[in-house]
Amino acid sequence: MSADGTILAKKIRKSFGHKTVLKDIDLEIASGEICCIIGPSGSGKSTVLRCINGLETVDSGVLKVNGEDFGYYETENAYHALPPKKLAEQRTRLGMVFQQFNLFPNMTAHENIMSGPVLVKGADKKESAKRAHELLASVGLAGFGDYYPAQLSGGQQQRVAIARSLAMDPEIMLFDEPTSALDPEKVGEVLAVMKDLAKKGMTMVVVTHEMGFAREVADSLIFMDDGYIVERGDAREILSNPKEPRTQAFLEQVL
Ligand SMILES: Nc1ncnc2c1ncn2[C@@H]1O[C@H](COP(=O)(O)OP(=O)(O)OP(=O)(O)O)[C@@H](O)[C@H]1O
DSSP states (O other), X not given: OOOOOOEEEEEEEEEETTEEEEEEEEEEEOTTOEEEEEOOTTSSHHHHHHHHTTSSOOSEEEEEETTEEOSXXXXXXXXXXXXXXXXXXXXXXXXXXXXXXXXXXXXXXHHHHHHIIIIITOOOHHHHHHHHHHHHHHTTOTTOTTOOGGGSOHHXXXXXXXXXXXXXXXXXXXXXXXTTTSOHHHXXXXXXXXXXXXHTTOEEEEEOSOHHHHHHHOSEEEEEETTEEEEEEEHHHHHHSOOSHHHHXXXXXXX
C-alpha cells in the first residue's frame, strides 16, 4: 500500500440518539500537515478523531483517509459498508494516542510496542523486537523496555503509547488530548516527542488544550463549537488574530 497521509471529509454528520454532535464537518488535511483542533468541552473534537479512526461510524458524508473511502462509500442514494477486513486494514495505517495511555498493563513497554506488528500484522518477532528497541530510544526511553506500565510515570507511559502506535508504521497519527492526564512537569517530554514526529513529516491531527504547542508546531488550526467548525486556517494567524467572536471568546479564556 503506497503512502498517502491525507484526510478528506465532506459534510460529515454524527448523532448519538437525538443529539447531533457533528454538523456538516469538512476537513482537508494534506500529507505532512499538523492540524490542531481546539474548542470547548463537548464541542465534538474527540468525535471527529474517533470517526477518522473508525471507532465511530459517521451517519452521512464523505470520508476518505489515506486517499481511500474509509469504512464505507456513498452512492447517490445509499451508503455501502466496505468489508470489515478492509476497515481493519485501513485502521492499521492510522495511529491513535489517547488521553489515558491505554497500554496493556500485563505487558512490558517492549512487549506493548511489539504487540501490534506481531499480533495484528504477523510480523517477524526478531525484526519487531529490534524495531521496538529503536522506537523506545526514539522516544527517550532506551533501557525502559522491561518496565511494566505501572512502573512508569504518566509521561513515560504516554511516550510508550506513541512508540506503540509508530510500530505499525502509520501514515497518520491522531492525538486526543495526549497531555491532559499528565502532571504539568511531564507535559513537555511528550510534546517534545510529538514535535520530533512533526519534523519528520508525519500527518498529525491533535486535539489539544496546549496552545503553545499549536502556535509553535501546527500548520493549521480548527476551532470547533457545538458540533460545528467555527473557524479554521493558519494556526498562528488564528491564535493571534481570531476572526469569529466565538473563537475570540474561547481564546480569551484559555490564553
Ligand atoms: N458514545 C457516545 N454516546 C452518547 N453521547 C456521546 C458519545 N460520545 C460523545 N458523546 C457526546 O457528544 C458530544 C461531543 O463529545 P466529544 O467527546 O466529541 O467532545 P469534545 O469536544 O472532545 O469534549 P472534551 O473536550 O470534553 O473531550 C458531547 O455532548 C458528548 O456527551
